[in-house]
Amino acid sequence: MLTALLFDLDGTLTDTDTxxxxxxxxxxxxxxxxELSQAQFDAQVSGRANGELFAELFAGASAEQCRALAERKEALFRDLAPSLEPMPGLLRLLEHARSQALGLCVVTNAPRLNAEHMLSAMGLGRHFEHVLVAEELAxxxxxxxxxxxxxxxxxxxAxxxxxxxxxxxxxxxxxGAGIFTVGVATTQTPARLLAAGAGLVIDDFNAPALWALIKAMQ
Structure with missing residues (x-):
C-alpha cells in the first residue's frame, strides 16, 4: 500500500534548471x-551537490574558496527566482496526498537556504513534513x-x-534506496532517466500513467 511520496526539488517540483x-x-x-553550454550543464552540473561539483569546477581553489563561490552562485540563483511556479499537476498530487494521509518529504542536493526559498516562492512550505538537504547528511x-x-x-x-x-x-x-522512481523529463531525456533506474517517466504530474500507478498502489 502506498504510504509516502518523496520528491526532489529543482527540476521536479518546479522547473529551475534555466x-x-x-x-x-x-x-x-x-x-x-x-563559458558554460547547455550540454555541459546537463551532463556535468545538473542534480549534483555543491561540494564535489565546485571542487571539480574550480580545481586548485581551496575548500574555503569553493564554499564562497558556491554561496555566490546560490545567491545569484535566489535573486533570479523571486517567485516560482509549481510543475503542472503538482498541486493536484499534493491534495491527493493530503486526502490519503500520505507522508511527504523533499530530498534535495540543494542547500538549505535554496530549498526554503524555493518552497516559499511556490507557496508550498506547509505541505512537507520533512525537507532533507545534502549538506546536512553524510x-x-x-x-x-x-x-x-x-x-x-x-x-x-521502500x-x-x-x-x-x-x-x-x-x-x-x-x-538505489529501493524506491520505485518516477522520472520527470524536465532536464534529461526519458531514455537517460530509464537507463539510470527510473521505472516510469512522465512530462508532469498530470500524466495518466502516474495516476494509474498511484491507483494500483493504493
Missing part, C-alpha cells in the same frame, strides 16, 4: 571568463543515503513509497 544555468554562467564569467545523491533517511523520517518502507526525480544522480539515489 535559472541555475544563468547563475552558473554569471559566476564563471565573473570568476575567469569561462553523503549526497547519487548515494542512496538521502532517500533512505527520508524513508526513515516518514516511517515508511516498497510503500514513490520517489520523483529529474536528474540522473537523483534517479540513481532513489532507485
Amino acid at each position: 535559472l541555475h544555468l544563468q547563475a552558473f554562467r554569471q559566476l564563471l564569467h565573473e570568476h575567469d571568463g569561462r 553523503r549526497p545523491k547519487p548515494d542512496p543515503l538521502p532517500y533512505l533517511t527520508g524513508l526513515q523520517r516518514l516511517g515508511a518502507e 516498497g510503500q513509497a514513490l520517489a520523483f526525480e529529474d536528474s540522473l544522480p537523483g534517479v540513481a539515489a532513489a532507485s
